[in-house]
Amino acid sequence: MKKQHIAAAACLVAGAIGFAAVYSTQKIGKEEVPTEISQTANIVEPTETEKPKPVETEKEQPSEQETKQEPVAEETVLHFDPQGITNWPIKGDVLLPFSMEKTIYFPTLDQYQYNRGMVIRAEEGADVSAVAKGKIIDVYDSAETGHTVVQDLGDGYTAIYGQLKDLNYDEGDTIEAGDVIGSVSATSKYFTVEGNNVYFAMEQDGKPINPMEYFGNI
Structure with a gap:
């Protein structure tokens, strides 16, 4: 065991x-x-290479001239006032009156015809004044009325000044009653017999009207 x-x-x-x-x-x-x-x-994995951060450049500030905006001029609204006509374009005898109801005799042309305006005697070089406040909307040369200025008086009314030179204002200018637009030029060939003059006309919505209806009390 x-x-x-x-x-x-x-x-x-x-x-x-x-x-x-x-x-x-x-x-x-x-x-x-x-x-x-x-x-x-024991194997060391390669680390990811860190990408360089983009360098932030300072944003260019807008110049003072760029940021400063020009003030917008408000458009002047014109209203025609018959009482605002305080003077003739020039004082002188009426050589040829306004006449759209019947023809009148034109000495230089030696014929009868209608007259859409007034032909006022004047001396060359004399001042020609605006009859009312308004804006110059056209300046042109005409064989009949010479250097001519059209003034918007408002509400469809216009004033037309002819036989001018040495203008003091340009198209787009707003002028007051009594401001000197320019001076009297030598007469055109249409009025050699009548002599030096200022051609003046008024229209309402493009239709001729008698300036004497507004000049009667001045």
């Missing part, structure tokens, strides 16, 4: 020794051969 116990104990000891030997071999193997995890752990 003792012999059996001894033999069993010997087997247990032998088995323990064998297990220890195997465990030691596996441990050494692990130390000598690096595992896949240890290999990848």
Whole structure:
């Protein structure tokens, strides 16, 4: 019986020794051969190169001239006032009156015809004044009335001044009653017999009207 116990104990000891030997071999193997995890752990991945940040340039500020806006001039609204006609364009005898109801005789032309305006005697170089406040809307040359200015008086009324020179104002200017528009020029060939004069006419919506209806009290 003792012999059996001894033999069993010997087997247990032998088995323990064998297990220890195997465990030691596996441990050494692990130390000598690096595992896949240890290999990848030692690999240093390249870091992403940091891109340089764009340099913000200072925005160019608009110049004072660019930011400063020119004030918009308000358009003057004209209204014709018959009482606003305070003067003739020039004082002088009426050589040829307004006449749209019947023809009158024109000495230089030696014929009868209608007259859309007035022909007023004047000396060359004398001042010609605006009869009312208004805006100059046209300046042109005519064979009949010479250098001519058209003035908008408002509400469809216009004044026309002919036989002028040395104008003081341009198209687009607004002038007051009594302002000197220019001076009397030498007469055109249509009035050589009548002599130097100022041609003056008024219209309402393009139709001639008699200036004497407004000059009667001045």
